[in-house]
Amino acid sequence: MERASHDQYVEFSVGDENYAILISEIHEIIRMLDITVIPNSPSYLQGVINLRGKIVPVISIRNLFGMEGNELSKSTRIVVVNHQEESVGIIVDRVNKVTTFTDIQSPPDRIGGVNGSYFIGIGIIQDELVGILKLDSVLWEYRGTDNAGYDGISNSLYGRIR
């Protein structure tokens, strides 16, 4: 599949690798905030932040892709995306630029140990290769993980109060 596109993407780095998200899927990009850890929750879920009075869950691409380390630096950012009418924050090491790709190629089955279905494709700009994230799969992967063996009848009440 070959697809040249005029769509704009936000390119960011996690470790040495560059990824991109379609700009229309991004709500905002913010600096690191205090994260409240949720006990008994899956490890990808870093916790929740207070985004101007809204509780927003934050996940780590690093953890999801099984990368080492989890250093926070001055350039660490949270990319807040919209996912099924909710906001979800994704922690990245650095946000590089807004870009377009001259060519987008379909992803291989696996990219460096990461499931290929996480990607819409590989964007090519000049000599650089950028994995374009397929948000639905990335976030769905988190949701698919076991929510700490939860089994009781519980607090659906609070689901109704936002």
Place this chain on the structure above:
Amino acid sequence: MLDMTEYQTLYMEELDEQLQLMEEEVLRFEQDGETMEGIQRLFRAAHTLKGSSAAMGYERMKRLTHNMEHILEKVRNRECTVTPDMATLFLCCLDRMKQLRSEIASGHTEVSDIEDLVEDLKKVNVIHSALDAAILNTKISADIQLSEEIGLASIRLLESGQYAFWVRIQLTDHCEMRAARFHVLQTLISETSVVLWSEAASLSEAGKDSDQSSLRWLIVSREPQDMLEASILAWVDVEQVQMKQVNVAELEALTVTSVSDLSETKKDQLGMTSVMVNPERTRVQSIRVNVDRLEQLMNLVGELVIDQTRIKQIEKSMDTKFGKDELVQDLGQMSDHFSRIIGELQESVMKVRMLPIEQLFNRFPRLIRDLSQSLGKEIELILEGKETELDRTLIEEIGDPLIHILRNSVDHGIEASAIRRERGKPAKGRILLRASHEDNQVLIVVKDDGGGIDSGKLLQKAISTNLITAAEAEQFSDKEAIDLIFHPGLSTASQVSDISGRGVGMDIVRAGIEKINGRLDIETVKGQGTEFKIRLPLTLAIITGLLVTVNESTYIIPMSNVAEIVRLSLEEIQNIRSVPMVTIRDQVIPIVWLHDCLGYPKRIRQGMRIPVVIIGRAEKRYALAVDELLGNQEIVIKSLGDFVGQIEGIAGATILGNGKVALILEIGGLIRMMSRA
């Protein structure tokens, strides 16, 4: 084609309202007998619905209400009385109308057939149109009062050999302008007789229309009954005449004898009318508001509450930093004022969201009636505290658990009449449903005077289903045994009925109540009855929480779960069968470190006093050890969202004064985790 959607919504709202009203009225006259006002209200409701259904083009709804209205008119004109059968038939009609309503709501068309009911309604007409003249006076004498003057004068006339009669004249169906015709008739009657009382006059006094096909008079005449009857029948448009002679004693009974009596009865009447008028007035003074808007308002207030705590904190740190600076003092005053206003705003918005529990309670008389009829039991439902207000979401949430408890009371609680008589109780069982406010909580009580819960039976059942062993059962206290009712899969009814007894029940009821931060307690005395007590918070969105820290993170325990706060030294913790326990007020309670539940490392130093929060329900208490107690505070509950989903032991989150997110613990979930560990 006109855009009907807006009218459609209005129509549906009206339909719901009128159906509810009609059901209440039917149940009321089934229980207390008919009253003229009740019939009048019922008639008006049917009439309104007939009109609006016709306007909306819902033919079946119109036809059904038309036939109901027809009967009601006859009742109103005292041409027939309400019988129990008729009440049942009316309830059937109402059910069918509800069905039509949901059909209209989902597909904008009427599907259900109504002809069977229309037939039945018509039959009622046939049976009762051959009416009994005796109802002529008995039904109305209560409404009539003759002044002392008129009464005495007429009695004198009777003593001088004249006759007094109740007269009822029925006009032919095709008679137009009935009011005018009656007026003419009255003039004709007055030529030969003295009219003591006329229905036409009393109707117009009361401001009601007199467009009825029959009217009554109380007259005194020189002429005997047969003569009068013949002459009235001869007049144009008169279909039928009924007369009943009235004797002196009856006339006296109708006459107000003394002045003091008059004022008493006047007062009574006035009292009655003011009661009747009030509901109308309050209805006019309210407006309909979309629920979403209210929710949004509440959310905004929630945001304000958070901001206010933040401002308070900023002010505090400014104060320590810049001391007596004038600007800081100004800020302090502003912030105090701000808090007060937000406090009031929050209260007002909460009040707007409150509804009288009446809305929910009014559904139950019908439920109890149907259940008790199908079980062949006699049960009286007493509703108290209908005006008690609580949050509308709570009213929605508490409906199902309450229905379940009531069903249980009807099915398992109240015994069959024969058994009740054997036990020396009145044959008619009583269920009391009462709502009230009790220290910032809402208390709902369901109390029956039935057989109570048999703890022995519960234990046997628990043993037979291998829930516990016989040896364990012996260790059970009565309270513990009764708590077994909350265990999934247990039901004491020996026979599974449609109504209850499938063994899914009380556990779900309790879960439903705890879900909305409520509590359910049971008190039961074998042979005397059972009392369910439900305690609910006034609102869901804002609660008082106890802030605690564990490993430097702040967590919130809803105050409704907190029984007590104590400080213990390590030495007070003893291991019983390797379970750490503490003794608080003679009760031995297992102690758990919140650190363990949440996966944090414990820091225990010798000699330190550990803050401990006692949580849980009466019998199942836990002591929860934490690092620090920060005090309590109003907090706004926020959801973690669907993305995070449900995390056991966490109910939601809130934003603290410092802008950080703190998690709210769900005590029910924690207890489940602890009892698994």
